[in-house]
Amino acid sequence: MSETETxxxxxxxxxxxxxxxxxxxxxxxxxxxxxxIVHYQPRFTKPGSKEEKRxxxxxxxxxxxxxxxxxxxxxAYVAWPWRYEPGSNLNKFYTPVLGTTLGLxxxxxxxxxxTWAKKLLPEEVSVERRHDGASPDVERKLTAATAVSxxxxxxxxxxxxxxxxxxxxxxPVGVAAIMPLGGLIKDHKSDLLTxxxxxxxxxxxxxxxxxxxxxxxAGGQITVFPAIPGGNTNKxxxxxxxxxxxxxxxxERALSNALPINKGAQWNNYLAYSKICxxxxxxxxxxEQQTNRLLCxxxxxxxxxxxxxxxxxxxxxxxxxxxxxxVDSDGxxxxxxxxxxxxxxGFWERP
Ligand code: FES
Numbered sequence: 643m644s645e646t647e648t649x650x651x652x653x654x655x656x657x658x659x660x661x662x663x664x665x666x667x668x669x670x671x672x673x674x675x676x677x678x679i680v681h682y683q684p685r686f687t688k689p690g691s692k693e694e695k696r697x698x699x700x701x702x703x704x705x706x707x708x709x710x711x712x713x714x715x716x717x718a719y720v721a722w723p724w725r726y727e728p729g730s731n732l733n734k735f736y737t738p739v740l741g742t743t744l745g746l747x748x749x750x751x752x753x754x755x756x757t758w759a760k761k762l763l764p765e766e767v768s769v770e771r772r773h774d775g776a777s778p779d780v781e782r783k784l785t786a787a788t789a790v791s792x793x794x795x796x797x798x799x800x801x802x803x804x805x806x807x808x809x810x811x812x813x814p815v816g817v818a819a820i821m822p823l824g825g826l827i828k829d830h831k832s833d834l835l836t837x838x839x840x841x842x843x844x845x846x847x848x849x850x851x852x853x854x855x856x857x858x859x860a861g862g863q864i865t866v867f868p869a870i871p872g873g874n875t876n877k878x879x880x881x882x883x884x885x886x887x888x889x890x891x892x893x894e895r896a897l898s899n900a901l902p903i904n905k906g907a908q909w910n911n912y913l914a915y916s917k918i919c920x921x922x923x924x925x926x927x928x929x930e931q932q933t934n935r936l937l938c939x940x941x942x943x944x945x946x947x948x949x950x951x952x953x954x955x956x957x958x959x960x961x962x963x964x965x966x967x968x969v970d971s972d973g974x975x976x977x978x979x980x981x982x983x984x985x986x987x988g989f990w991e992r993p
Contacts, residue, residue: 643933657783668791671784672768675777681767681823689800697761702803704754705811708747712814715743719821726876747815754811758804763795805939834988836980838878839965845885845914845975846871852974855912858887861931865917866975880985882917883965884927884936885975886947892934896948903982904950907966914965915951918941921958936962 655670669679686694723738777785798805845853846869858864863886867874873881888896893911900908907913908911915936919926924940929947936945943956951962963981970976 655780657780657787663792664787664794667784667787671781671788674781674784675770676772677768679766679768680889682764683766684764685762694762697757698801698804701758701762702807704750704757705804705807707750708754708811709807709814709898711743711746711750712811712818715740715818716748716814718743719818721992728876744818747818751815758796762797762855781912834984837985838870838873838881839868839883839977839980841977841979843977844970845883845967845977846873848874850874853885854973855887855910855969855975858885858912860887860889860911862887863927863929865927866914868977880918882925883914884917885912885914885927885967886929887912887935892948899949901950904964905965906978907964909968909975912967913947914967915947915962916965916981916985918950918962919958920953920960920988921956922960923986926962 657667661794665682669682671909672679676695718736718739722736722739723730723732728734798808826901845866847857848867849851850867850869852869853864853866863884866883866885868878868881870878872878888911890911893908893913896913897908917925917927919938919940921938921941921943924938926936926938926943926945928939929935930937934947936947936951937943938945938956938958941957943958944954945951945958945962946954951964953959963983965981966978967975968978
């Protein structure tokens, strides 16, 4: 028998008949959609039974765990130390802690939903036939009744414990989902544009002693750090600088080659360049005093020290930034400003 014939033979159906229960509407709606509900039975014959309460408590517990795990994710995302700190290994656990807490939240969402569906929703067996075409108005009404009935079947109205657990458990999950966006909001540009050097900061050796011109012999070079607390630690990893003492002829050449941005940066025969390679950030400190070339050991970039540290070989395409220096009244080297351009690769879009 075709579907049209079935509908024609069926007794007239009035969805506003007060004698009909909501399930009658649901069954009729399903029938008109070509779905025959052949078996329907609530999971618990006596609502509010001990067994039902036990399952409800378990599902609620799942959602509470979801909430706690998501909360732990949020706290770890914001407060867990993720930078390397000397003497601490906590940063190594940053990613595992985030993964574990988020994983637990998602796992218990799954366990909660599956238990809810398998143990609390009514048992139902339906047979569906397919049909084409749009649904008439009456069927839309029936569909709406079906949707309301489904929400009712979830039992969330008469199980306040579950309602609270779902709200408490899933709210932190929503927050956890948007937390990582915070990392996209912070503007890191100022971090990339500046270092610890600024006007008046003296140059110091790795052992903390201040640097005088006589500490570097002609043709030699040393690594110097800003003389501020922690200036020679990883906290200021962008600040190590190479102080080079050129021979007279080389110093004159460097002076005459100085680009406008590097004018005044050289003090007598001494000049200072950032040690961070502009290719990928390795420490470039192999100084060849015969050729006045500075070599980076990572990918063999070479920089011409007497010509504004111009790259002359290898993958680096940008000059090493020059640090303007002078000697103060006490005879110590001092910076006269920060670098004029960002040090190292600086920005990820740069070669
Ligand atoms: S990091 Fe220096 S050449 Fe690649």
